[in-house]
Amino acid sequence: MALKIKVPATSANLGPGFDSLGIAVDRYLTLIVEEKTSKWELVHHMGKIYHDERNLIVQTALKLVPTLHPYRIKVLSDIPLARGLGSSSSAIVAGIELADQLAGLQLTTAEKVQFAAQIEGHPDNVAPAVMGGLVISTYIAEQALSIKADFPDVSLVAYVPADPLLTVESRKVLPRRLPFKKAVAASSVANALTAALLAKQLDKVKVLLESDQFHETYRRKLVPQLAQVRALAHEYQTYGTYLSGAGPTVMTLVAHPAAAEFAQALKAHFETGEVLALKCISQGPQVTTLRTQSRPEV
Ligand SMILES: Nc1ncnc2c1ncn2[C@@H]1O[C@H](COP(=O)(O)OP(=O)(O)OP(=O)(O)O)[C@@H](O)[C@H]1O
Numbered sequence: 001m002a003l004k005i006k007v008p009a010t011s012a013n014l015g016p017g018f019d020s021l022g023i024a025v026d027r028y029l030t031l032i033v034e035e036k037t038s039k040w041e042l043v044h045h046m047g048k049i050y051h052d053e054r055n056l057i058v059q060t061a062l063k064l065v066p067t068l069h070p071y072r073i074k075v076l077s078d079i080p081l082a083r084g085l086g087s088s089s090s091a092i093v094a095g096i097e098l099a100d101q102l103a104g105l106q107l108t109t110a111e112k113v114q115f116a117a118q119i120e121g122h123p124d125n126v127a128p129a130v131m132g133g134l135v136i137s138t139y140i141a142e143q144a145l146s147i148k149a150d151f152p153d154v155s156l157v158a159y160v161p162a163d164p165l166l167t168v169e170s171r172k173v174l175p176r177r178l179p180f181k182k183a184v185a186a187s188s189v190a191n192a193l194t195a196a197l198l199a200k201q202l203d204k205v206k207v208l209l210e211s212d213q214f215h216e217t218y219r220r221k222l223v224p225q226l227a228q229v230r231a232l233a234h235e236y237q238t239y240g241t242y243l244s245g246a247g248p249t250v251m252t253l254v255a256h257p258a259a260a261e262f263a264q265a266l267k268a269h270f271e272t273g274e275v276l277a278l279k280c281i282s283q284g285p286q287v288t289t290l291r292t293q294s295r296p297e298v
């Protein structure tokens with residue numbers, strides 16, 4: 001028997017919800033856990049990602065259970081790496097599910113989010129990767145607290161630039177401090193956006209999603225495509241454009257009937273990069289047991 005673990009991609013921040021808001025989207029990291037081996041062996045075609053115990057998936061699993069026996073694992077992914085779609089969070093959550101399954105830990109959802117957030121450094125991507133849907137997170141006394149909600153029924157169109165941008169680099173341009181008045185104003189925009197999303201008031205979502213004062217101002221020099229996508233989006237029936245995670249992906253909420261046309265317009269506008277039609281999904285990780293003879297569908 002082999003084990004299959006499938007973890008969704010995520011899009012964090014949603015404009016002003018910096019380090020707090022995130023959604024799960026329909027791209028996946030998939031592990032096929034095959035057989036016990038003498039050393040960890042990760043079989044993949046993902047470029048400069050470790051194939052041995054230094055891999056983030058295994059590192060995470062070993063942090064939970066240092067004595068975990070090594071396995072050969074096939075890793076498949078359609079999540080672009082270091083592009084703002086939560087690839088590292090999916091790897092961390094996959095590592096937690098791996099340890100949970102192999103060692104029979106029976107971790108709770110809250111324990112998985114807490115552990116994943118400790119490794120990732122913030123809960124906004126890992127929480128929806130564990131829980132699915134739209135998740136609003138914070139820390140209270142160093143404990144991650146995450147609330148899952150429905151996301152409005154809209155299409156998501158992502159413009160994924162060709163060049164990667166590591167989160168660690170994109171965080172370096174952020175200010176170390178914000179003046180009190182500015183912090184109050186910025187967090188009130190985030191509060192109102194959360195309310196508008198929950199109340200499905202899409203007309204208000206648009207202006208709030210595009211009024212972030214925490215990070216986009218500082219990061220726009222790293223991602224000039226943000227302003228370009230936003231300007232183009234204003235010509236279509238859209239509900240706001242934001243920098244997905246730490247960038248460089250730029251995400252737009254689009255009314256279903258306008259999604260294909262807007263995606264075409266993005267493709268025509270940019271000579272490089274990729275345009276992805278996505279949707280928010282309510283399911284978190286899926287774990288299934290496979291018969292070894294059958295070829296797994298991924
Ligand atoms: N499947 C994987 N296996 C092992 N390591 C991975 C995997 N996916 C991502 N990583 C690691 O995570 C790094 C990218 O993480 P980073 O936080 O910079 O971007 P991201 O998670 O894709 O985007 P964001 O956090 O902005 O949504 C990769 O360079 C790699 O080191």
Ligand SMILES: N[C@@H](CCO)C(=O)O
Nearest residue numbers: 012018019167245246
């Ligand atoms: N909130 C994080 C998401 C990327 O990990 C950031 O914007 O840096």
